Amino acid sequence: MHLSALVAVPLVGVAVLTAATTRSSIAEAASATRAEAAVGALAHLDTARSSVEQEILPTLALAVIDRPATATDLGLPVAVLAQQRAMVQATLQTARATTDEALAQTARGTYGADAAVRARAQLSTLRDRADTFAVSVEGIYLGYLAISNDLVHTQRAVAAAATAEGLPPRTQRAIQDVQVVAQLATAASRQTPLYLGAVFGGTGTLIGSQLAWETGWLAYSDALEQMQELSQTSLRTAWEGARGVEVSRTLDQLLGPAPGGGRPTSPDVSRMLSLLQQSGERDALLSGLVHTAADSARASAAADRDQAVDRRNRTLVGAVLVVLLSLLSVLVVGRAVARALRVLAGQAGHVSDGALVQVEVAGPREVRTVSAALASAVASLRRVQEQARAVARGDLDNALLAEPLPGPLGEVVHASVRQIVSSVRQREELQSALAHRAAHDPLTELPNRAQARQLTESALFRARRSGAMTGLLFVDLDGFKAVNDTHGHACGDEVLRAVAGRLESAVRSGDVVCRLGGDEFVVLVEPVAAERDLLELAERLIAEVSRPIAVGGHQLRVGASIGVAVGRDAATDADVLFAEADAAAYRAKRHGRGRAEVFDETLRAQLADRAELEAAVAAGLAAGEMLLHYQPVVDARTGQLTGFEALVRWDRPGVGMVPPDVFVPAAEGSRLICDLDRWVLHEATRQLAAWRGSVPLPPGHPEPTVAVNVSGRHLADRQVVTDVADALAASGLPAHLLVLEVTETVLVDDLVAIEHLVALRAMGTAIAIDDFGTGYTSIGQLRHMPVDTLKIDRSFVASTDPGASELVALMIRAAHTFGLTVVAEGVEEPGQLDRLRAEGCDHAQGFLLHRPLPPAAVEALLARTAVPAPR
Structure with missing residues (x-):
């Protein structure tokens, strides 16, 4: 009984699959039948559309013949036209x-019946009005054209319904061929009326519009182009035959635009009647081609239907055979398998009780298969047991733990082992990534300023031991700010990456390229044989950097000014070498940019002067x-002090006020800036606290803040958080x-500085980005920065x-989007303030408002x- 149930399960699956396949085949057959009917309706609709358009010219001709005034206006001989009335009728x-x-x-079919009924009603009305002269010549043309357009739209809807049936590609293409040929037939049938209208009509009528004729010719030309895309060889052959018929060539030459442009030449009456006859012949030819395409599409749909039925x-036959064979197998094998299964069931019972007994593989083939599977499961359980013991002992290096285990229990144990190993590896990878991030520039992946200094110190130490020279090239890009201002910071980032790649490819394998920040790079060269080698390398780097860089469809150019410094003796340290290279690069910029300068005694004297100024x-x-x-x-809006x-400032004795x-x-250039920052913090907070105590403000007036500039060097110092806290505590x-x-x-550039900013912001201080737009921050980065204010x-x-x-305006909107306030710097003209107010800027400062005050x-x-003091 159980075996029968096991056999019944796949049989049910076969029945379900058979039913699904049968339903799919029936649905495909029905789709093909509907598509076949739709294609037939397409042919009928095209015949109706062609016939409607065939009525236009004789109807218009009768209107002209029976209205002598109209013929006279068009310049046609009434007598000659009257002789042709019987033929036209x-x-x-x-x-x-x-x-x-x-x-x-069409009305008797499934598709397009509504359009056919509607067209018959409209035609009846239009014919009556035309026969009784109740409508103008232009009205006759537009009326027939509206009915024809309705039929064309119905054709497209029927074609869309046919292609939506999910038919094979071959049938889909055949239906598309019908649409292409029908489109050509429509454009061709409208050529003659538009041509005659352009010949005889005035510019103030729709029929007589030369633009309408030219537009119709363009539509016909486009339809001819699409005929080249017919998918069926037989249809293309039929089209080539129709295209080669004399009447087609004659009409194409007559109805096409004149070589020099302008209104077409007016034909005589006999030629016009011949044109009408030839036009009818070509329309009949193209209508036959539409029917040929429709017959081919219907045949393809019928073939699809027959294949689905087959x-x-x-x-169904296969399913019946499967069911019969399955039932026969149950009858033959059932008795033998049932007897052996009872033995196997006993062994399985022991295993389920936790006793991993030896499973005996015996009996019929089916039972042997099950017994072998159970024996394999028992072996796997033993391996699971051994792995669990290894995990319990903490023996994570055991090779057994790396082997995958089958079954749910084995998956749980193996997943646990993988998780432990994965956790250890993730921790190691995270430590490595953090170390790399702390030592490398996130934009270019080059060593950053701190790593560059450490690498230079190591190189100088090795040079002292070996007696060799160490070279440092300070690379400062020229024209990079213009790239940022013109193309945006994202484009500037791409330029920096490209420059970094070019610098790395131009140096030796043992030399190191580092990015100090912004558009400044250094190249550490060791060992150096001669100073001229460094100059030659600098010239190569300038040439490499100066080549055009393709970014976002633009060819961008930047240059480079390079300062060269050489460490020759044991007294040189990294800071000195950096200062010398920087000074040389600055002189290269002053001497015209795009050049290299070597640090010499003149620069050494300038550095000495700088050291004296620092002291x-x-x-x-x-x-x-x-x-x-x-x-x-x-406040930019109210002018209120915020x-x-x-x-x-430095009031230097004997010199006077020294500009900052x-x-x-x-x-x-040294840690002196940290001392200067510390003094400014203490003095500014003390002064604002004193003003708060001595000058009470009116109710509702915002308490003024004080903004203090903090240098990058000080911000990277771990003492900066303590310095700010001490200044606030001392001032209250x-x-x-x-x-x-x-x-x-x-x-x-400085991840440590960002961490310090986060800590300072958590303390309650506000953070502002100073001189925004002159650096390399993209607007999109604002959302991730620990800042409160943006200063333009x-x-x-x-x-x-x-x-x-x-x-x-973009900066202001972006800052407001990210919840930042905006301060505009350097406001010196009323017009500037008016524009800032209009854009919703929050605050402003500048000479127009106030100069710096003691x-x-x-x-x-x-x-x-x-607040006034009480009396």
């Missing part, structure tokens, strides 16, 4: 009879010579009133270049908005 009656018969056949019959800055900072000026930041930017662009770069200023301004380069660089605010204002002037400014 006979032609019209024949065309009407053909039309009525085709519409009657598949259904074969499926003077350090001494001035210690002596209290530094001071802060504060540039107000206002904060200040702290700007450092003179001494700040010197401080940025709430953290949310302090804004830390950083450059874009820091946000893009003054160069964009003041620019009069085309598209500059749109770029500023503390006393700021206090006076605050006093003007303060």
Whole structure:
């Protein structure tokens, strides 16, 4: 009984599969039948459409003959036309009879019946009105054309229904051939009326429009082109025959546009009557070609139907045979298998109780197969047991754990082992990835600034031991900012990647290319035989970088200025070598760009001067010579004061006020910038806290903030978080009133600095991107950066270049989209402020609003908005 049940399961599957296959075959046969009917309707509809269009010319001719005034307007001889009236009348009656018969056949079918009924009703009305002169000549033409268009649209709908039946490609192509031929027949049948209308009609009528004639000729030409795509060889042969008939060639020459353009030449009456006859002959020829294509498509659909019926019959016969053979097998094998299965069932019972007994393989073939499977399962269970014991012992290097195990239990154990191994490997890969990320530039995958310094230190150490020279080439790109400004930061990133690849391909295998950040690279060369070798390498690098770079369909060009420095003695360290190469690159830029300069004694003297300035800055900072000026930041809409930017100044004894662009770069070359930043943080927070205590503001007036610039070097220092916290604690200023301004380069290139920004932001301070648009940050990166404010660089605010204002508007909208506030820098003209207000900019600062003010002037400014003291 159980065996019978096991056999019945596949039989049920066979029955289900047979039923599904049979239903599919029946559905295919029905689809083919419907497609065959649709193709037949296509032929009838084309006959009806052709007949309707055949009525146009005789109907128009009768209208002209019976209305002498119309003939006179068209310049036609009434007497000659009247002689042809009987022939025209006979032609019209024949065309009407053909039309009525085709519409009657279509109305009796499944497809297009509604259109046929509608066409008969419209034709009846139109004919009556034409026969009683109740409609104009143009109205007759447009009426017939509307009926013809309705039939053409119905043809397309019927063709779409036929192709939607899911037929084989061969039949689909045959149906498409019918559509192509029908389209040609339609375009051809409309040529003669449009041609005659262009000859005799005026420019103010639709029929007489030369544009209508030319458009009709273009449609006919397009249809001729599509005839080249017919899929059936026999149909293409029939078309070539029809195309070669004299009447087709004659009409193509007559009805086509004149070589010089303009309105076609007016034919005489006899030639016009011959044209009408030839047009009818060609229409009949093309209508026959449509029927030929339709017959071929119907034959293909019928063949599809017959094949579907044949598949259904074969499926049914095969299913019956399978069922009969299965039942016979059950009767023959059932008794022998049942007896052996009882023995096997006992052994399986022991296994299910947890006793991994030895399974004996005996009995009929079917039972032996099951017994062998059970024995294999028992062996697998033993391996599962051994693997479980190995895992329990912690023996994860056991080779047995690498072997896959069958069965659910084996999969669980093996998956557990794989998970353990995978976890260990993932941890190792993560550590490797973090180490790589900390030492490499994420954009180009080159070693970053920190790694470049470490590699240079190691190279110099090896050089000291060997006595060899070490070379460092500082590569500063020329024209890269123009690429960013013109094509966007994403394009600039692609250029940087291309430059990195070119630099790597141009150096020796042992030399190292690093990216310091922005558009600055260095090449570490060791060992160096002679200084001229470094100059030759620099010239090669300049040539490589200067070649055009294809990005996004554009051919972009950048150049390179290279500074060369050589480490020759044991006293040189990495920082010195970097400073020398940087100074040489700066001189290369000043001397015309696109060149290489070697660090020499002149530059050494300049560096000495810079070191002297750095020492003077350090001494001035210690002596209290530094001071802060504060540039107000206002609400762009209301003009209300919202904060200040702290700007450092140096009142140097004997010199006077030193601009920050003179001494700040010197401080940025060393850790002195961290000391300067620390002093500015403490002084700015102290000053704002003092103003808060001495100058009370009116209710509802926002508390002003103070913005302090933090250098990239200081931000990368792990002490920066402590420095900010100490300044806030010492001054008592709430953290949310302090804004830390950083450059874009820091946000893009320094992962450690970004971590520090996250910590500072968590402390409550606000973070602003300073001079946005001059670096390499794309707008899309803003959403992932730990910032609160975007400060648009003054160069964009003041620019009069085309598209500059749109770029500023884009920056403002993008910042607002990511929840950032916007401050526009360098506002110096009323028109600039008006544009910023119109674009919804939040805040503004610049000389138009306020110049940087000393503390006393700021206090006076605050006093003007303060609450009056009580009397």
